[in-house]
Amino acid sequence: MPRKVRVSEKSRRTTAQAPGSGGEISRVPSVTPPVAFPIETLVPQVRLQTPAVGQRVTRPDGRSHGLGQTRYIDDLAFPGMLYAKIKRAGIAAARIRSIDTREAEAMPGVLAVLTGFEIPVNSFGPSLQDQPVLADQRVFHAGDGVAAVAALTEQIAAEAIEKIKVDYEPSPAVFDPLQALREDAPKVHAPASNIYETQVIRKGDVDAGFAKADHIFEGQYRTQMVEHVPLEPHAAIAAWDPNGRVIIHTTLGRITLGRADVARTLKLSLNRVRIVATIVGGNFGGKNEITQEPVLALLSKKTGRPVKGVFTRGDEFTASTTRHPFIMDYKTGVSKDGRIIARKVRLVADGGAYCSWSETTLGKACILSTGPYRIDNLLVEAYVVYTNKTMTGAMRGFGAPQVCFAYESQMDEIAAALDMDPLQIRLLNAFDEGAASPTGQVLHSVVLKDSLLKAAQRFGWKEPRS
Amino acid sequence: MTDVTNVTMRLNGETRTAPASPETTLLALLRDQFNLTGSKLGCDAGDCGACTVIVDGKAVNACLMLAAQADGRDVLTIEGLATLERLHPIQKAFEDNASLQCGFCGPGVIMSAKALLDENPDPTAPQIRDALAGNLCRCTGYAKMIEAVHDAARELRAQADALPGHKRRRAGGEMESA
Numbered sequence: 001m002p003r004k005v006r007v008s009e010k011s012r013r014t015t016a017q018a019p020g021s022g023g024e025i026s027r028v029p030s031v032t033p034p035v036a037f038p039i040e041t042l043v044p045q046v047r048l049q050t051p052a053v054g055q056r057v058t059r060p061d062g063r064s065h066g067l068g069q070t071r072y073i074d075d076l077a078f079p080g081m082l083y084a085k086i087k088r089a090g091i092a093a094a095r096i097r098s099i100d101t102r103e104a105e106a107m108p109g110v111l112a113v114l115t116g117f118e119i120p121v122n123s124f125g126p127s128l129q130d131q132p133v134l135a136d137q138r139v140f141h142a143g144d145g146v147a148a149v150a151a152l153t154e155q156i157a158a159e160a161i162e163k164i165k166v167d168y169e170p171s172p173a174v175f176d177p178l179q180a181l182r183e184d185a186p187k188v189h190a191p192a193s194n195i196y197e198t199q200v201i202r203k204g205d206v207d208a209g210f211a212k213a214d215h216i217f218e219g220q221y222r223t224q225m226v227e228h229v230p231l232e233p234h235a236a237i238a239a240w241d242p243n244g245r246v247i248i249h250t251t252l253g254r255i256t257l258g259r260a261d262v263a264r265t266l267k268l269s270l271n272r273v274r275i276v277a278t279i280v281g282g283n284f285g286g287k288n289e290i291t292q293e294p295v296l297a298l299l300s301k302k303t304g305r306p307v308k309g310v311f312t313r314g315d316e317f318t319a320s321t322t323r324h325p326f327i328m329d330y331k332t333g334v335s336k337d338g339r340i341i342a343r344k345v346r347l348v349a350d351g352g353a354y355c356s357w358s359e360t361t362l363g364k365a366c367i368l369s370t371g372p373y374r375i376d377n378l379l380v381e382a383y384v385v386y387t388n389k390t391m392t393g394a395m396r397g398f399g400a401p402q403v404c405f406a407y408e409s410q411m412d413e414i415a416a417a418l419d420m421d422p423l424q425i426r427l428l429n430a431f432d433e434g435a436a437s438p439t440g441q442v443l444h445s446v447v448l449k450d451s452l453l454k455a456a457q458r459f460g461w462k463e464p465r466s
Numbered sequence: 467m468t469d470v471t472n473v474t475m476r477l478n479g480e481t482r483t484a485p486a487s488p489e490t491t492l493l494a495l496l497r498d499q500f501n502l503t504g505s506k507l508g509c510d511a512g513d514c515g516a517c518t519v520i521v522d523g524k525a526v527n528a529c530l531m532l533a534a535q536a537d538g539r540d541v542l543t544i545e546g547l548a549t550l551e552r553l554h555p556i557q558k559a560f561e562d563n564a565s566l567q568c569g570f571c572g573p574g575v576i577m578s579a580k581a582l583l584d585e586n587p588d589p590t591a592p593q594i595r596d597a598l599a600g601n602l603c604r605c606t607g608y609a610k611m612i613e614a615v616h617d618a619a620r621e622l623r624a625q626a627d628a629l630p631g632h633k634r635r636r637a638g639g640e641m642e643s644a
Contacts, residue, residue, distance in 0.1 A: 058561065065569025066557040066576060068504020068544030075503035155489060231508045231516055231570040231604055281506070281570030282604045313509040 061279065072281050073235035073251050074310050081237065082111055084299050084309040085157035086134070086145040086292060087164050088318060092388040093173035093186070094139045099147055100165040107163065109156040112302040114148045114295060120267035126257060126289050128196065128355035130189060131391065133265055133294045139168065140188060141353035141388050143318030145292075150299040150307050173388035177327060177350040180385040188353060188386035196351065197359050199366045201380040201438050209342025209377030213333025217414050221330065221406035225350070226323035228395055232281020233316050238296035239306035246297045249276045253287045265294040285394035286320055289356065321393030324361055324384070325350040326402040328369070330410050333377075338418055338425045342377035345369045347403070349384040349392070356393030358384045365399030370438050371407035372448050373429040378438050423456050473537045478502075478546030486533035493517045493528035495536070496543060504544035504573045508602070515601035518574035519543045525581035527600070544573035547580065555625070556580055559618035560611070567605040575601045579615045587623050589615070 064070040101113040116122050116136030123129040135144040147164045151157035172186035179185050180194040188194055210216060236250035246266065252258040255275040263273045280287060292309045300307040311320065326349050333342040347365055351358045366382045415422040430448045437443060456462070474483040477500065484499035496502045496519070508516035510529050517528040520542040547554035553561070556579050566572040575598060582589055582597035589597070594615045598608065 057564070059564050059566070061569065062561045062564060062566055063553070063557075065566040065572045066553070066560045067548055068502075068573040070569050071503070072506070072570065074507060075497075229604060231514060231568070231602065232506070233508070280568060282568045284604070310507070313511065313513075 070279050072232055072279060073237060073249055074232070074308075076237060076249060076278075077308075078237065078239060078306040081306040081308055082150040082152060082299070082303060083154040083157050084148055084150045084292070084296055084307050085154070085161045086295060086309070086315070086319075087147045087149075087161035087166070088142065088315070089135060089139040089144040089146050089166070089168075090142050091139055091168050091170060092142050092175070093171045093188070094168035095171060096135065096137060096139060096146065097167040097169055100167075101147060103163040103165070104147075104149055104160040107151075107156065107160050109152040110149055110160045111152070111305070112150045112299050113160070113164070114150075114298050114302065116146070118298060119265060119294060121265050124261045124265050124290060124294075125355055126261075126357055127359050129264075130196075131354040131356070138171075140386075141318075141390055143315070143390050144353070145295065145319065148292075148295045148299060148309075150303055150305075154310075175387055175389060177325070177348050177385050177387055180350075180387050181348060181383065186388075188388055194386045195383050196355055196386060197362050197384045199362055199380075199382045201366055201378060203375075203379075203438055203440075204342070204377035206342045206344050206377045206379040210331075210333040210344075212335075213341045214336040215334045215414075215417065217330075217332045217334065217410060217417065219330050219406075219410050219413060221326075221328045221409055223323075223326045223328075223402045223405055225325045225352075225390070225392065226395065227317050227320070228282070228284040228286030228322070229316065230280075230282030230284060230286060233311040233313065234287065234291050234320060235308070235310040236291075236293050236296050237306055237308040238293065238300040240297075240300055240304075245272050245274055246300070247274045247276060248293050248297060249278070250290075250293055251280050251283075251287050252277055252290065252293070253280060253283045254289065257288070258290045258293065261290045262293050262297065265290075266297055284396050285357075285398075286322075288394045289321070291320060318390055321356050321391050321395070322352070323395040324352075324358065324392040324399065324402065326365065326399070326406075328403065328406040330406055332410060332414065334414055334418070336418070338414070338420050338428050340373055340375045340414075340429050343370050343375050344378075345380045345382075345403075345406075347380070347382035349382070349399070349402075350387055350389065351384040352387060352389045352391035354386075354391040355384075356391050357398070358392065361392075361394070361399040363399075364397075365403045367437060367439055368400050369403040369407065371404075371411070372431045373407075373426075374431060374435055375429075375438075380438065423452065423461055426452060471534060473533050475536045475538065476540040478541070478543060484533075488532070488534065490533040491529050492519070492521075492526075492531040492533050492536045492541070495533035496528060496541075502543050502545050505577075506570055506573065508570070508574075513602070514571070514574075515578065516571050516574045518577040518601060520577055520581050520584075523581070523584060525578045525597075525600075542577070542580075544577060547576070554580070555621040556583070556615070556618040559614040559621065563610045563614040563617065565606060565610040565614040571601055571603045571606075575603065575611055579611075579618065582615070583619055583622055587626070588619060591616070 116134035122132045125131045149157045149160040174180045174186045238248045255277045259275045263270045296307045296309045329346040331344040362384045415425040433446045470485045473486045506516035508514035512527040512530040519528045
């Protein structure tokens with residue numbers, strides 16, 4: 001029996017309604033608090049066995065969203081709250097000679113200024129701790145924060161960061177990942193190598209496979225850097241409680257990881273850090289790690305007040321993670337009937353200035369790089385390199401979309417060269433039930449061919465295209 | 467700080483006054499002074515439409531309008547749509563169609579839709595798309611929003627027709643020819 005989500009919409013009278021206002025429609029009052037929830041919100045019904053398939057589902061938070069009542073981080077305010085701004089380096093690679101914050105500190109309305117030297121442990125990152133919270137000695141990319149200000153208003157904070165003078169000694173930078181691979185390239189994190197993660201997959205004998213192939217196809221495929229652009233920018237509010245615990249309201253998606261990172265950078269034990277996460281206005285992988293949280297915590301500690309920080313849209317593009325651009329070289333040996341015999345892949349992922357989730361991304365890209373196709377002879381070599389650009393990290397698919405673009409593009413090229421139907425060449429090579437992935441994982445419930453056939457039938461693949 | 471002036475406007479049907487410094491945007495005034503946080507700051511540059519409110523019947527980006535420019539005008543925000551008894555039909559349609567996922571763009575989208583339906587009660591899909599062109603969404607996608615606006619338009623027309631003694635006037639008749 002279909003079950004409807006029940007919503008009580010019975011009318012309620014509140015004191016906010018002016019008595020005797022006649023037939024006039026009562027409006028939600030626009031005073032603080034602006035709106036008492038006018039209508040009961042939906043309550044998700046859990047732990048009830050329901051016939052879920054085919055049922056219409058209403059989002060439990062949909063009503064609040066539509067009413068404008070969902071409180072995102074930037075919609076919260078605490079008494080005495082200050083506003084923080086972070087000064088961005090604006091230079092891709094440099095040594096910091098000095099930071100002069102005196103003029104900013106002297107400004108009326110500025111309550112605290114923070115530089116990287118004041119951060120107890122000035123490094124973080126989900127796998128490699130290679131990212132400074134605020135750059136102190138060296139700048140690794142233009143979006144690096146170099147100083148932060150807490151002020152009474154956002155405008156004062158914005159003006160104050162303009163008055164902070166940073167003296168840079170520019171150093172050579174590298175922007176092209178292929179150039180960064182070379183031994184003589186400027187080292188982003190000198191003396192460490194620019195190649196900070198390498199992964200290799202070998203299966204069969206790729207050279208013997210190429211020798212047996214009737215045709216060899218080679219191509220290079222590139223994808224670009226992509227910013228997540230969540231509609232809600234990164235935002236956080238830090239405050240300390242009387243017991244010496246820091247409470248951070250933040251747009252963070254991974255709160256336990258963020259808690260560990262905050263505790264590490266502030267040199268606090270885990271139980272001194274409380275992360276409060278609410279509804280996030282879009283994440284897509286871009287809000288998986290801390291950004292400004294330790295800065296706000298320290299500014300709050302200095303001032304004894306809650307401190308809010310909201311990224312500008314500019315900060316989002318320059319100082320938050322992005323999707324890895326990939327340069328992908330594919331060499332594929334094919335028999336004359338279209339069967340793939342051997343494939344050699346080289347992936348170079350542009351990691352930007354910091355590791356972030358590059359290891360995960362590279363691993364997943366590697367495993368998926370040869371596509372859902374039975375290929376007996378494989379060699380995949382994958383590298384992720386530092387460049388002096390905005391760091392790259394997690395984003396929807398962790399490297400899978402990039403390699404998909406490459407292997408499917410080449411599949412089309414092979415089909416065209418062999419004068420085969422692009423669908424047929426895929427069906428010929430596709431994984432079957434029990435096929436093994438490049439790393440030897442035996443796959444079950446493989447419905448690839450069924451899906452391809454059904455999709456082709458549904459959108460009329462056989463019909464002539466204009 | 468010395469140039470703070472009082473701004474008085476008709477806000478969601480009530481006359482409201484608040485002090486505003488010259489650089490204060492309408493969005494900042496609504497959010498910080500009136501605590502109407504339904505209008506969101508997404509880009510602060512008029513690109514994303516998350517701050518859309520209706521001023522004198524027109525959908526505007528509140529982040530691009532100075533608070534002082536709203537003086538003496540009629541401002542409607544997302545908080546002014548629902549009554550204590552019921553959701554606005556657009557809000558209802560957005561809920562029923564699951565048109566909002568993270569919801570951050572939602573209030574702006576709904577206000578753009580409201581401005582459209584006030585002028586044109588029976589818009590075509592291209593007209594809806596055109597009206598929502600200034601509102602960016604990153605998760606839900608636009609298809610369900612367009613469906614919701616269609617549904618809301620239908621509901622609003624039905625309500626208008628059902629009003630006793632109503633002249634069956636199609637409010638935006640002049641817009642329909644566009």
